[in-house]
Amino acid sequence: MSATSARADGIPAPGLRFAAIACRECDLLQRERPLPPGAVARCVRCGAELYRDHPDAFERALGYNTGAVVLFVMANAFPLVGLKIKGDLVQTTLLGAVHSLWRQDMRLVAGVVLLTTFITPLVQMLALSYLLLPLHFGRVPRHAATVFRTMNRAGEWSMVEVFLLGVLVALVKLLHLASVVPGVALWSFGAMMLLHAAAWSTFDARALWARLERRR
Numbered sequence: 001m002s003a004t005s006a007r008a009d010g011i012p013a014p015g016l017r018f019a020a021i022a023c024r025e026c027d028l029l030q031r032e033r034p035l036p037p038g039a040v041a042r043c044v045r046c047g048a049e050l051y052r053d054h055p056d057a058f059e060r061a062l063g064y065n066t067g068a069v070v071l072f073v074m075a076n077a078f079p080l081v082g083l084k085i086k087g088d089l090v091q092t093t094l095l096g097a098v099h100s101l102w103r104q105d106m107r108l109v110a111g112v113v114l115l116t117t118f119i120t121p122l123v124q125m126l127a128l129s130y131l132l133l134p135l136h137f138g139r140v141p142r143h144a145a146t147v148f149r150t151m152n153r154a155g156e157w158s159m160v161e162v163f164l165l166g167v168l169v170a171l172v173k174l175l176h177l178a179s180v181v182p183g184v185a186l187w188s189f190g191a192m193m194l195l196h197a198a199a200w201s202t203f204d205a206r207a208l209w210a211r212l213e214r215r216r
């Protein structure tokens, strides 16, 4: 965040621009300073952590995200689950399941599944790659602010965990009707969920904006 200091009469003082950060706990606005590697900045009023310097967080987030993209491709290229009924094996992929729902006139459910388990995770992962990859190679991605906002909005609709839990519950219920054969995609989805969560927890938006500002 960029702020301009103000005189007592409220008129911004010319040339006195500095980065400021608001404490999430007590809302106090404080001046942001560069930190030595690994150090933590705390709020002067309540002691809450404001931000910290992760020397390799940027590269780790990029690595986790790239792994998640590969697993996402596998999760959609291979069968999610197979059912063995009287010797016949019936398999389906995630998109195949969405297509079946659509054909069975459950179009709203098909749309929700497609949006929350395919479109939004894909948008999130591609957006994160779009922001991190060019910066890793010393370039500034174009329209970074728009992509960053889109990525955050998409995050509100990503429900891979809920989907995976629903699939597992459905599979347990089907066990007495048929032999359930977990597909490659099911394991890939599980691993993707973990890497996706790791990328998001490691991703430091403050470090991203700091790099963007430095490169401009």
Ligand SMILES: [Zn+2]
Residues within 6 Å of the ligand: 023, 024, 025, 026, 027, 028, 043, 044, 045, 046, 047, 048
């Ligand atoms: Zn505080």
